[in-house]
Amino acid sequence: MSTGTIKQILLITDGCSNQGESPASVAALAEQQGIAVNVIGILEDQENEAATQGLSEVEEIALSGGGVSQIVYAESLSQTVQMVTKQAMTQTLQGVVNQELKHILGSKETMEDLPPEQRGEVMEVVEDLGERCGLEVLVLIDTSASMGNKLPTVQEALIDLSISLNARSGDNRFSIFSFPGKRKDLDKVMDWTPRLDSISSVFPKLATRGITPTGPAIREALKQFTKKRGLRGFLAKEETPHEQQWD
Numbered sequence: 001m002s003t004g005t006i007k008q009i010l011l012i013t014d015g016c017s018n019q020g021e022s023p024a025s026v027a028a029l030a031e032q033q034g035i036a037v038n039v040i041g042i043l044e045d046q047e048n049e050a051a052t053q054g055l056s057e058v059e060e061i062a063l064s065g066g067g068v069s070q071i072v073y074a075e076s077l078s079q080t081v082q083m084v085t086k087q088a089m090t091q092t093l094q095g096v097v098n099q100e101l102k103h104i105l106g107s108k109e110t111m112e113d114l115p116p117e118q119r120g121e122v123m124e125v126v127e128d129l130g131e132r133c134g135l136e137v138l139v140l141i142d143t144s145a146s147m148g149n150k151l152p153t154v155q156e157a158l159i160d161l162s163i164s165l166n167a168r169s170g171d172n173r174f175s176i177f178s179f180p181g182k183r184k185d186l187d188k189v190m191d192w193t194p195r196l197d198s199i200s201s202v203f204p205k206l207a208t209r210g211i212t213p214t215g216p217a218i219r220e221a222l223k224q225f226t227k228k229r230g231l232r233g234f235l236a237k238e239e240t241p242h243e244q245q246w247d
Contacts, residue, residue: 005134006092007035008067009221010085012154013142014042016057017214020185023057026218027065035225037065037218038088040080042150043073061214067091074150078157082164085137086130093126093133134171137161140221141189141206143178148208155203162196175224176202179217180209186220 009030017023027037041058055071062069068088072080114122141147141154158176165172173192176199181187189202 005136006089007136007138007225008085008088009035009037009065009138009140009218010081011037011039011061011140011142011214011218012042012081013039013058013212013214014044014147014150015055015142015144015212017212019180019211019213019216021215021219023214023218024060024064026215026222027061027067030218030222031064031066033222033225035065035222036067036088036092037061038067038084039065039069040077040084041069041071042077042147042153043071057214061218074153077150077153078160081157081161085161085165089130089133089135090126093129096129097122097126131168132170134173135165135168136173136192136225137165137175138221138224139174139176140186140217141176141178142212142214143206143208144180144212145208145210151203151206151208155199158196159199162199166195177217177221177224178206179220180211180213182207184220185213185216 030037039058039062041055043055058071059069061067068084068091070080070084112119139158141151143151147154158174162172162174172194174190174194174196175192176189176196177186178189179186189206190196190199
């Protein structure tokens with residue numbers, strides 16, 4: 001199986017949306033286009049009922065977007081960002097491998113149906129692909145008013161994510177957008193780049209605002225990916241004289 005590119009939106013938020021369309025519905029659209037929506041919900045040190053209810057939306061968005069969700073306290077954010085990104089990558093690759101198995105075996109067989117020894121061999125293939133495949137991560141940061149005191153922690157977590165993922169042999173591309181924007185739903189913080197080294201120079205410029213238009217922000221984030229494909233895009237191989245690639 002040839003390598004390709006996995007595309008993810010990583011939404012970091014601390015509460016529910018309060019303006020615009022349903023974020024879960026837009027996340028479902030992203031999943032149809034082959035872009036997983038992963039969500040990290042950040043809790044305050046002291047939970048309250050309103051925050052708990054708002055963060056239930058976190059799970060709904062990730063479920064609709066074919067991604068991974070995690071609710072975490074701010075001090076644990078750095079480790080969680082890395083875990084969610086890698087877990088979502090593995091989940092996507094497992095889906096691709098399952099589709100390949102169905103094609104090869106001509107049945108509904110998946111990894112879970114294989115004998116333990118064969119399943120272990122397939123998981124080794126998944127882990128290898130996870131190291132070699134390309135990865136595009138658009139980080140979507142909620143900068144509503146309640147996120148103000150959490151932004152320094154978000155900055156540190158994203159730097160750690162960049163360091164961790166750049167140890168892979170595959171290519172990485174990151175971009176960072178924040179919402180709500182100054183005059184629109186989304187503001188570009190950092191354009192596509194292989195590393196996030198310069199993040200410390202742009203993060204202090206982020207301004208917090210009152211509303212949380214999560215659905216419109218996800219929709220605008222989708223436009224930042226140059227190509228849009230569904231799951232079949234991971235399986236369709238573009239042949240060249242020397243190689244085949246997903247895209």
